[in-house]
Amino acid sequence: MTGEQDDLEAQFAQWRQYVRRRRELRQTDTDELEDHLRGSVEELRAAGLRADEAFLVAVKRMGSLDELAREFAREHSERLWKQLVLTGGTDDPAVGGRPRRELLAMVLCAVGAAVSVKVPELFGADFERDGAFYGPNAGLLVLPWLAAFLAWRRRAGRVVVGVLLALFALGAVAANAYPLAEDSQSVVLTSIHLLIALWFAVGVAYVADDPRSPRRRMDFVRFTGEWFVYYVLIALGGGVLTVFVFGTFETIGASPEDFVGRWLLPCGAAGAVVVAGWLVEAKQSVVENIAPVLTRLFTPLFTAVLLAFLVTYGVTGGGIDVEREALILFDLLLAVVLGLLLYSISARDPLAPPGPFDKLQLALVVSALAIDVLVLLAITGRITEYGTTPNKAAALGENVILLANLAWSAWLLLGMVRRRAPFAALERWQTNYLPVYAGWAWVVALVFPPLFGFL
Structure with missing residues (x-):
C-alpha cells in the first residue's frame, strides 16, 4: 500500500507542476483544484478502483486543464494584466503592496x-x-x-x-x-x-x-x-x-x-x-511563451549540426584538435546541448505522451554523446603523450561528467520514447545531477590552482 501511495503522490506532484506553469492561476486556485482532485480520487478508490486508475479517471473528469486555464483567464482577466504591467494606484495590500516592495528591493539590489x-x-x-x-x-x-x-x-x-x-x-x-x-x-x-x-x-x-x-x-x-x-x-x-x-x-x-x-x-x-x-x-507568463519556442527551434538545428559533424568526421577521418580554444568550443557545444535538454524538460507537460520532439531530443543526446566520446579519446591521447595541463585536466573532468549525464539521459529518453520509462525518471535524474556540476566547478576553482602550481 505504501508503494501505491508513493506512486499516487508522484502523480499528484507531476499534476501540480503542470498546473503551476499556468501563471494565470493563483496559488489558492491551485490548492483548490488539488483538493477537488484529491477528493475525487478518494471517492473512486473507495468505490474499488486502484490508485492509478482513480487518478486517471479523476483527471479526466476535471476536463482539459488548458481549457480550465483559459476559463480562469476569461473570468479573471485582470490578473493577466497585473502580471504584464506594474501594479499601482490601489490600496489593496494583497494586490499592490508586494509588487511595489519587490520593485523597491530590485532597484536597491540592482544599484548595489x-x-x-x-x-x-x-x-x-x-x-x-x-x-x-x-x-x-x-x-x-x-x-x-x-x-x-x-x-x-x-x-x-x-x-x-x-x-x-x-x-x-x-x-x-x-x-x-x-x-x-x-x-x-x-x-x-x-x-x-x-x-x-x-x-x-x-x-x-x-x-x-x-x-x-x-x-x-x-x-x-x-x-x-x-x-x-x-x-x-x-x-x-x-x-x-x-x-x-x-x-x-x-x-x-x-x-x-x-x-x-x-x-x-x-x-x-x-x-x-x-x-x-x-x-x-x-x-513569467510572458517569457514562458518565448523560451520553449526557442528550445524547439534550436533543438533540430543543433541536432543537424552534430549529425553533420559526425558524418564529416567519419568521411575525413581527421583527428580532433584539443588545444585550449577547441576544448572550450566543444565544452560549450555540449553545455548548450545539455541546456536545451534541461530547459525542454522543465517546460514539458509531464502528463503528455511521448511525441516526435522527444525522439528528436533522443537523436540530439545520442549525437552529443558520440562527440563527447571522441573528444574524451582525443584528450586522453594527448595527456598520455604530452602530459596534463590545467586546461586538459578540467576538460577531461567536465567531459566525463557530461558523458555520465548524457549516457543515462539517452537511456531514459529511449525508455520514455518506447513507453517503458516515465518522464518523471528523466526529470529526477537531471535535478539530482545538478549538484555534480556545482561540485566540479568548485573543485576546479579551489583545487586546480595549487594542484598545478598556479600555472
Whole structure:
C-alpha cells in the first residue's frame, strides 16, 4: 500500500507542476483544484478502483486543464494584466503592496550591483588593465545581489542565508587567495568555473522556500533559461541606447566614449543581472511563451549540426584538435546541448505522451554523446603523450561528467520514447545531477590552482 501511495503522490506532484506553469492561476486556485482532485480520487478508490486508475479517471473528469486555464483567464482577466504591467494606484495590500516592495528591493539590489563593480577602482583596480582581478571576481561583485533579492523574495531562513554567505565567502577565497599571473591558465579556469559555482549559489537562494524539492530545482533550470532570454533582450536594448548616446552627444562636439566605457557599460551590465531576475519573477507568463519556442527551434538545428559533424568526421577521418580554444568550443557545444535538454524538460507537460520532439531530443543526446566520446579519446591521447595541463585536466573532468549525464539521459529518453520509462525518471535524474556540476566547478576553482602550481 505504501508503494501505491508513493506512486499516487508522484502523480499528484507531476499534476501540480503542470498546473503551476499556468501563471494565470493563483496559488489558492491551485490548492483548490488539488483538493477537488484529491477528493475525487478518494471517492473512486473507495468505490474499488486502484490508485492509478482513480487518478486517471479523476483527471479526466476535471476536463482539459488548458481549457480550465483559459476559463480562469476569461473570468479573471485582470490578473493577466497585473502580471504584464506594474501594479499601482490601489490600496489593496494583497494586490499592490508586494509588487511595489519587490520593485523597491530590485532597484536597491540592482544599484548595489552597479556600485559594486566600481568599488575596486577606489583601491587602484582598472577594468581594462586588471583582467586577472576582474575575471575571477566578476561573479562575486554582481551575483550576491541577485541572490539577496531572491532570498528576500523567498523569505529565506537563517540556515539558507548562512549557506549563501559561506558559499560567497568561499568564492572570495578562490578568486583572491592564490597568486595567479594574468597569463595563467588558472585565471581563465577560475573565472569560468567560479562563475558557474556562484550561479548555483544563486540557485540555493532561488529554492530557499523548498530546498529539497526536485520541482524547485527544475524551476531554477527554467529560471536560468528565462533569465538568459531577458538578459539578452536587455543587452540588445542597451546596445541601442549606447548608439543613441554616441550619436546625440557627438552632434554637439562632446565625446561620451569615456562615460560609456567606464560607467554605462559596466554598471548597466551589472544592474541588468538583477533586473533580468526580477523580470523573470514578475513576468513569467510572458517569457514562458518565448523560451520553449526557442528550445524547439534550436533543438533540430543543433541536432543537424552534430549529425553533420559526425558524418564529416567519419568521411575525413581527421583527428580532433584539443588545444585550449577547441576544448572550450566543444565544452560549450555540449553545455548548450545539455541546456536545451534541461530547459525542454522543465517546460514539458509531464502528463503528455511521448511525441516526435522527444525522439528528436533522443537523436540530439545520442549525437552529443558520440562527440563527447571522441573528444574524451582525443584528450586522453594527448595527456598520455604530452602530459596534463590545467586546461586538459578540467576538460577531461567536465567531459566525463557530461558523458555520465548524457549516457543515462539517452537511456531514459529511449525508455520514455518506447513507453517503458516515465518522464518523471528523466526529470529526477537531471535535478539530482545538478549538484555534480556545482561540485566540479568548485573543485576546479579551489583545487586546480595549487594542484598545478598556479600555472
